[in-house]
Amino acid sequence: MAQLKDVLKKPSSFYDEFLRKPDNYQQDTHYCPGCGHGILHKLIAEAIEDFGIKDRTIMISPVGCSVFVYYYFDTGNFQVAHGRAPAVATGIKRTHPDAIVISYQGDGDLAAIGGNNILQAANRGENITVFFVNNAIYGMTGGQMAPTTLLGQKTMTSPYGRKATWEGYPMKVSELLSTLEAPAYVERIALTNGKNLMKARKAVRKAIQAQIDGKGFSLVETLSMCPSAWRMTPVDAKKWVEEAMMKTFPLGVYKDVLDEREVGSWHRALETVPIEKYHEILGLAHEGMEVEGDVESVPKIFRNPKVLIAGFGGQGILLLGQTLAETGMRHGWNSTWIPSYGPEMRGGTANCHVKISSDPIGSPVVSEPNILIAMNKPSLERFEKDLAPGGLLIYNTSMIDIKPTRTDIEILPLPATEMADEIGSLRVANMVIIGAVLEKTKILQKDVVLDSLNAVVKHKKFIPMNSDAINKGMEYARNYKG
């Protein structure tokens, strides 16, 4: 047990003034009189100060009354979506293994909407510390029933008292999590009398120390007073914790394997991968990557292709985009590809965005394409207006019985589906289109496209047919007289 200091005052891991608070009372918390949050905040702040970890601690604020944790702690702070604190904490800890990541969550946040998040993080044994504040109610929103509301407890949404046969039993988070293998330390504490406060102080420090030592997941469940939502005085609320809550939620250590674990055994050092390894890992490393494109011979508007490809799911829309993006990359440029998934995959309209550029690409989203490929009628109707003036529209006349209306763009009508059928498979219509794109824009080289196909096409036996389709598409575009 850590020694008490001679003078106990506001820990330095709190801000001097709570400047984020909107009013003039910037020395005080926003919590109601007698709220347990302030007590737990102080215990955590004291531990952070004593351990000298203020500069590497990151607090995660939840949704609930303690949403404003970041008003108070002079540490790194994130405020996250409801219940998602363990997921965000995981991301932060994995990328910053030396940070001390503390997730602070209430019962509505952790046990209801975030129930699976905490379960999975605990089961993965994330090397984080979770402070779970259980006050058996939704405090911030005015006192609705929580997963941890006691049997018989009257709340705004259980006005006759919680009944097991109607609302189920109070959720015992510490008991539940302690059945998992991975967690290192799980204890339930209360903020009531002197004995319990000192146990709480010890538990808070132990849980943070567990993380510092790299021993894995720790969680401290705190039975906390909510005098406002319980409609009690602070002193009565404290008594109610002892007389009612502790019967359902007994205090104690539910899991503690800290002594069995070696220091650093659950510390996950960040494995960095050298950039040249990316292509090898992704299975893309082979000759062809270093090809330089001859940009000078390419019409200016096509030098940084922004391609929108749209059609029915099943027309090879996504593969078409992937092939273009891969080809751009193999030319040595930057490229991005994002598909639009959704119900479109079941036969509606699918689309994907491709950008190829010699400059870094900020956003992969193509809002004003300079090349639009419309494989079906709804796509033409929907996207024609978005095409940049002077841009290229290629549309599949086999499937589209209307004509484009724009006059400020270059238009190539192409019976891609019928041509594909003649070549031997309706599925190569997308390759016919690629051929046309190659011929019209001149920016991508055919041999590089074929190289790319090797990487993106799963069934290699289709490669000759694809090659044939690309040739037919190029030929058609070359001979087309608008």
Added chain:
Amino acid sequence: MARIEVHKDHCKGCGLCIDICPVNVIETSKEINNLGYHPAQYKGEGCTGCTLCFYTCPEPDAIVVYRKD
């Protein structure tokens, strides 16, 4: 001699310190503070420096405990 200091304008008058004090040396002031509460106040003598009022107080800067002076 141990003593405590109550920063009266940061006290919300919850009474947890008064309830927990084993030697009853904290009381409620008749004064109304900036926050609109009757704050706690030290009776002036008898503090043993047990620190429980500090740990039960939910406000970061309402109570300071001097254990040895």
